[in-house]
Amino acid sequence: MVLAGIRIILVEPAGSRNVGSIARVMKNFGLHHLILVNPQCSCLGAEAKQMAVHAQDVLESAVVVAKLTDALQGCKRAIATTARPRDWDIPLEHPSIALPWLLEPAAQPAALIFGREDSGLTNEELNYAQRFIRIPSNPEYPSLNLAAAVGICCYQLGESLESFSPEDNSSQESPKTDLAPLEVVEAYHQQLESLLLKIGYLYPHTAPSRMEKFRQMYHRTQLQNREVAMLRGVLRQMEWALSHQVEEGRSEGVME
Amino acid sequence: MVLAGIRIILVEPAGSRNVGSIARVMKNFGLHHLILVNPQCSCLGAEAKQMAVHAQDVLESAVVVAKLTDALQGCKRAIATTARPRDWDIPLEHPSIALPWLLEPAAQPAALIFGREDSGLTNEELNYAQRFIRIPSNPEYPSLNLAAAVGICCYQLGESLESFSPEDNSSQESPKTDLAPLEVVEAYHQQLESLLLKIGYLYPHTAPSRMEKFRQMYHRTQLQNREVAMLRGVLRQMEWALSHQVEEGRSEGVME
Incomplete structure (x- = not known):
């Protein structure tokens, strides 16, 4: 019911x-x-x-x-x-x-x-x-x-x-939708936040308000399970690339 | 009244x-x-x-x-x-x-x-x-x-x-929405595709079908101008990080 x-x-x-x-x-x-x-x-x-x-x-x-x-x-x-x-x-x-x-x-x-x-x-x-x-x-x-x-x-x-x-x-x-449970979407948000901190897009003091914008955007999207898997795959690949760089010593750089 | x-x-x-x-x-x-x-x-x-x-x-x-x-x-x-x-x-x-x-x-x-x-x-x-x-x-x-x-x-x-x-x-x-024009969203998709190719998430022969999934997802979201700006900011920062790595010589790695 x-x-x-x-x-x-x-x-x-x-x-x-x-x-x-x-x-x-x-x-x-x-x-x-x-x-x-x-x-x-x-x-x-x-x-x-x-x-x-x-x-x-x-x-x-x-x-x-x-x-x-x-x-x-x-x-x-x-x-x-x-x-x-x-x-x-x-x-x-x-x-x-x-x-x-x-x-x-x-x-x-x-x-x-x-x-x-x-x-x-x-x-x-x-x-x-x-x-x-x-x-x-x-x-x-x-x-x-x-x-x-x-x-x-x-x-x-x-x-x-x-x-x-x-x-x-x-x-x-919703043609055969397979909506992702909210905790799965939240796990993606947390993985995204940690990556964005790592690459210097976010700073600890701005992270909460900026992450609010990402959450609003992705919640509005109503992500499906396979889409969350896709987005997390992108993050994993980026993390892999970054971890290589970190090992090799990251140089300082001024952001535009 | x-x-x-x-x-x-x-x-x-x-x-x-x-x-x-x-x-x-x-x-x-x-x-x-x-x-x-x-x-x-x-x-x-x-x-x-x-x-x-x-x-x-x-x-x-x-x-x-x-x-x-x-x-x-x-x-x-x-x-x-x-x-x-x-x-x-x-x-x-x-x-x-x-x-x-x-x-x-x-x-x-x-x-x-x-x-x-x-x-x-x-x-x-x-x-x-x-x-x-x-x-x-x-x-x-x-x-x-x-x-x-x-x-x-x-x-x-x-x-x-x-x-x-x-x-x-x-x-x-209807709140004050500021929907991004489609060409602005498309420019984001192209920037995303080029980054995903660079990090090895996409391969040239799989890129078109995989990018279709991203386009479907973001079109459904009806991105606003400031959200596209935010997403492009993330890509720029990622590209910056990557270009540093490339200069330093990217090591070969096996992907999970």
């Missing part, structure tokens, strides 16, 4: 009542997979249980992990939610536009990521996602309660499913 | 935290008129205030009345929400179908009526409305939390409003 293939990931939630409400509304719309990243409360305790009412099963099967990357393990696609425009020019999409993308069979398991109640997701965390949604809201008070935001997204996923005919979509958008 | 012309009416609410959450989500979507019919809690007290956060104004201007008919005073149209099919044959509509009907100027002031947390609205109360909506949900656990139901309806009202004014929408979806 396609809704059950979507994980709801909460990064550092701090309100156990919110977590309980989220379990309830997830089950209301047919979602079951809840993952808490480094929770800041006893988020699956008594208050959560009280709010979950008849969704105790969602709470009981919830998984607690230390890092966002652990939560994303095995996922093919991830969408992050964010309340405010940030200092980057990645498009924030409307939930009704972006969420159907998680329902395609090739996308699953898929992830929908929500940030902290007070401060949302950091830029670094946002970079683990490929698309970004913002729930349109009143500019005078745009900040939704976490459980309200999850509820609206679950509702919108249900709506999208109703108007969704997998045959049309899959044949049109 | 057309959203402000819609009253949210809660019949005998019993949870003050719910009422506070409702005030918040109403303001999030531009609604301000909250009416409580015979509340069963100190529904505008401390707990409500805590949950309302920056929507204290909605709580402070909320009106408490004794009967549903008082709450409906002056309204032109009313829609009631109900969770379950009842023993009457009035159709339950989808929120996206029925809610736009409250946005028509002729309809206002209009009302959206929600029942008790545990038992909803009585048949008698339902009879004060003209249309009836049910939020589609999982048959295994259809019963939504009251605040979640109000939140979803407010979101749907906002959606319905947006589809009236398409010009608001377009600005949100």
Whole structure:
């Protein structure tokens, strides 16, 4: 079932009542997979249980992990939610536009990521996602309660499913795709970063912000497994060439 | 303003935290008129205030009345929400179908009526409305939390409003993109090919088919000008490193 293939990931939630409400509304719309990243409360305790009412099963099967990357393990696609425009020019999409993308069979398991109640997701965390949604809201008070935001997204996923005919979509958008899991893409990014540091394209203090740009670009591409293998093959060959040079003593040079 | 012309009416609410959450989500979507019919809690007290956060104004201007008919005073149209099919044959509509009907100027002031947390609205109360909506949900656990139901309806009202004014929408979806012209992307591909030949990743007889894969991948990405500049910067730096090595005499090596 396609809704059950979507994980709801909460990064550092701090309100156990919110977590309980989220379990309830997830089950209301047919979602079951809840993952808490480094929770800041006893988020699956008594208050959560009280709010979950008849969704105790969602709470009981919830998984607690230390890092966002652990939560994303095995996922093919991830969408992050964010309340405010940030200092980057990645498009924030409307939930009704972006969420159907998680329902395609090739996308699953898929992830929908929500940030902290007070401060949302950091830029670094946002970079683990490929698309970004913002729930349109009143500019005078745009900040939704976490459980309200999850509820609206679950509702919108249900709506999208109703108007969704997998045959049309899959044949049109993704001809037999073999999407690379996010951790495979991340391993490529790390290999790329280490090479770029080695050749002096990156410096340690500029690496994080510059790597953000590479991550954004490659996430948008939705790399397939064979493409990641190809890109990593290029890196390996370059590393081989470089290691030879290093052995022979690298000369100093001024970059253009 | 057309959203402000819609009253949210809660019949005998019993949870003050719910009422506070409702005030918040109403303001999030531009609604301000909250009416409580015979509340069963100190529904505008401390707990409500805590949950309302920056929507204290909605709580402070909320009106408490004794009967549903008082709450409906002056309204032109009313829609009631109900969770379950009842023993009457009035159709339950989808929120996206029925809610736009409250946005028509002729309809206002209009009302959206929600029942008790545990038992909803009585048949008698339902009879004060003209249309009836049910939020589609999982048959295994259809019963939504009251605040979640109000939140979803407010979101749907906002959606319905947006589809009236398409010009608001377009600005949100397409960010300021700066797509690279195809010839710029092609110049990158050629520079990439020449580097890959130099490092021995490509051989002249395999280059065309392999470069096809790179072209497919990067075309799918829809590279922006600054991204092409970044990718070419990496190639330049790599070429610089390599040219140094070549000058120093490249040793023969067996590739893995």
